Amino acid sequence: MLDEKGNLFIIEAILAITILLMAVFVVNTVISIPSPDYSYETHDLKSAQDIMEILSGKINFTDQTFLGEISAILKENKNSKKSIREVSDICKNKFDSFKLTNYKFCENNKLKGKVLASKGNYDNADKVTVATRTYRDYSYTLYVW
Template sequence: MLDDKGNFIIIEAILAVILLLFAFTIFNLAIFTIDSDYSSELKDSKNAQDIMEFLSGKINFTDKTFLGEISTILQEGKNSKESISEVSEICRDKFSSLNIKNYRFSETNVLDDEVLASSGDYSKSGDVSVAMRTYGDYSYTLSVW
């Protein structure tokens, strides 16, 4: 009879420990739940930076970059209306190929905040992600919303 009581005490102790571990696990899950909205806001806030990094990165392992290409066109055209128009067309095609719906791309140094390409209504934009890059004398600003 003494052995039977000892077995029951061990089984009860094991069940009590399992119940405590289960309760502790549920308590931790309730406290440390990840807020999914936070991760999507973080992704959106990096949108303009990511696009601008892509535009300033080298294409096909050559020394040319998109920002370098449009800066060269503007510089060789001496910032004429024709060169600005050509760059605007190239920029619209580029942003269209990247499937960006609401953006404004402008040059803020040499051309006095000339908008080179845009899509969407900037005045109705809520959260705007902004990135800037400089290539030579030209400073480009990309706003995405």
């Protein structure tokens, strides 16, 4: 009995392709390629760069930034002790809203490194991230650990 229409050949070809696909699927599941991890440590919104980006971004629809707001307070009051205390309170409240556990926020230019807000022991700090932003005559540095 000859297969004149080639039905047997088509069935054999489909069977061979099925076996080949099953073999590829088995090999694919056995060999697992790990997904690339770019960092072995988890970092949430606690890096100094992230926080400074938020502080230098617009607060509301008046084009006012947080750094602009505290700089204006300092400049209007000619860097008086009262204005430094007011800015320190504003900064502490702002950093508390970010739920930062260890940080130090300084002004480096006009106030010559005055610490405006801090929390935690900087001397025992490990893995400190640092970011600096300048707003007009004032230069602010944030340390987060």
